[in-house]
Amino acid sequence: MSVLNKLDKLENFQKFLEENANALVVLFFAANWSDESKLMNNVLQELSKDERNKNVLRVLEVEAEDFEEISIKYGIEAVPTFVLIKNKQVVSKLSGADPAELRKRISQGLQTSTSSTAQKPEDLNDRLKRLVNQAPVVLFMKGTPQEPRCGFSRTTIEILKNNNVTFSYFDILSDNEVREGLKKYSNWPTYPQLYIKGDLIGGLDILKELVASGEFQSMIPSKDDSLNEKLRKIINTSKVMLFMKGRKDEPKCGFSRQIIEILNETGAKYESFDILTDDEVRQGLKEYSNWPTFPQLYVDGELVGGLDIVKELKQSGELETTLKGNQ
Structure with a gap:
C-alpha cells in the first residue's frame, strides 16, 4: 500500500504546501505510463517509510499531464522530475531516474537548518x-x-x-x-x-x-509560440544536445544506441533528452526542425541531423569539428 500522498484536486495543492510548511516537501512529478516514474515511486516509498523521516519529510505525487498549471509553474519538461521545497522555497530540482542523487538531495535538504535566513x-x-x-x-x-x-x-x-x-x-x-x-x-x-x-x-x-x-x-x-520557446530552451540546455529514445546511458532503440556509441567515441561532452517521456516535445520537434525522425543531434542550438548524417560526418572526418561548434 502506498505511503505517498497523491494530488487528486488542484485546489488541494496549496493546502498541502501550507500544512507541511515545516517539513521538507518533495513534489514528485510523474506519469502513469512512465516506467522510470514507477521506479522512483518505489524509492520514495522506501524513504517515506523510514522512521527517521516520519515527521520531517512529505512527498506529494503529481500527475504532470493532469495538472498542467502546476507543471508549468515549476518548469516541468520531463518525468520523473523532483522539486524539493523548504520554508516555502524551492531548494533543489532534479530530473530523471537517479535514485542515488535523489537520496543525496533529500538528505541534504533534511540536514539544512529549518531556521530562515535573510536573503540578499x-x-x-x-x-x-x-x-x-x-x-x-x-x-x-x-x-x-x-x-x-x-x-x-x-x-x-x-x-x-x-x-x-x-x-x-x-x-x-x-x-x-x-x-x-x-x-x-x-x-x-x-x-x-x-x-x-x-x-x-x-x-x-x-x-x-x-x-x-x-x-x-x-x-x-500562441500555443505554438509557447511550445517553440520550450523547445528552444531544451535544445540549448547543452552545447551538444541529443534527442533520442531513452537516455544516453540507456538507449531504447537501435538508432539511438548507434549514435550514442559514435558520440562516446569522440569524447565530446553532450546531454540527452528522452523523447519518450514527453510526447509534446516528440511531435513538436519534428515540425520545429522539419526533421521527421529520431534521434536528432543539435550543436549550438542548430540541427546537425540524425544517425545517417552523423555517420557521414564521422566517415569524412568532420564530426569532431562539427561537435566543437562555434566554441
Missing part, C-alpha cells in the same frame, strides 16, 4: 526574475484561479479565461517576500500583476483597457 537583495531579484519568466503568461494574484481571494484577482481570472489564455500563477499571499519584493522589482505597488514573456503588462485596469482596444489578443503568445 540580488538573490531575491534572481528569484523574482525566474518567477516572472516561469511561463509565457504569469499572473501574480491573491489566492488561486480556483479560489481567488479578492475581487480584482477574480475579475482578472475571468478575463483571461474568456480570452482563452493559458497562464501560470503565483499566490502572493503564500510568500510575503515575493509579495513585497515584486512591488519594487517592477515598480508597481498593487496586485494582481500580469506578465507576458517576462515583461510587466500591468494590473486589472490596464488589462481591461487592452481588451477593450483589441490589443490584448495580439499580445497573447
